[in-house]
Amino acid sequence: MFRLDIYMEKWAMTYKGMLHTEENPRFFRCNSEFTVDQFLNEYQDMNEPVCGIVTHLEGAIDVPKRINRPKYSCLFMARADPDNYKEQADAKYKCFENAYAFLVKLDYDRQMAARESRTNPLSAIDLSDITYDMIGPVASNGWFELIVTLKSSEHTPGCYSPEDYIE
Numbered sequence: 001m002f003r004l005d006i007y008m009e010k011w012a013m014t015y016k017g018m019l020h021t022e023e024n025p026r027f028f029r030c031n032s033e034f035t036v037d038q039f040l041n042e043y044q045d046m047n048e049p050v051c052g053i054v055t056h057l058e059g060a061i062d063v064p065k066r067i068n069r070p071k072y073s074c075l076f077m078a079r080a081d082p083d084n085y086k087e088q089a090d091a092k093y094k095c096f097e098n099a100y101a102f103l104v105k106l107d108y109d110r111q112m113a114a115r116e117s118r119t120n121p122l123s124a125i126d127l128s129d130i131t132y133d134m135i136g137p138v139a140s141n142g143w144f145e146l147i148v149t150l151k152s153s154e155h156t157p158g159c160y161s162p163e164d165y166i167e
Contacts (some may be wrong), residue, residue: 002121002154004072005029005053005058011105013050017098028052033073033135033147035083041140049078049094051102073100074148082142096144101149103127113149121154 012020012027030036030052032066052075076099080091107127114123127150129152136144 002070002124002152004150005055005123006052007106007109007122008051008074008102011102015101015105017049017100017101026050030075031056031155032035033075034143036075036077036138036143036145040141040143043059046094047063047074047079051098064096066156066158068119068152068154070152070154071151072152073101073158074150076146076148077138077143080137080142080144088137088142088144091142091144092136092146095134095144096132099132099146099148101147119155121152124154125150125152 006078009020009027012018015137016025024055026048028036032054036052036111054075055116056071056103057070061068078091078094080087082088106125110122110125110127113120117123130148130150132148134146136142138145
């Protein structure tokens, strides 16, 4: 199974708009769009944009066809003064710019993967009709969060084997 969280963390480490490192964490994983407090509570003093991904698994499986159709929620956040509406608008657009940079890189890598192998799960990510939604401010310290939803359709081979079971 393809792990978009691992892909996204690598992107955050190399993208100049994030530059995620262990000393300067700018990427996080969370259980839902509404539990980002886990990240924000540890980094209350941070004013730089961050990104993350929801690790809760969601999707649909067609077992006879061996197709897995996962949904991914990617989060892009920026902070702004809760009383400054221009700063809030700038933060929202920064979230969109970072999300779009991620999607363009993902599309490039998806195309390269498709050229190598049509069975590569990266090549199965659908980037044609992506939905996104801005929420915020999240928490009391002025973070705005853009949620980008991606879908995929991965071939997931697997066969029943009696050796996997106790009689």
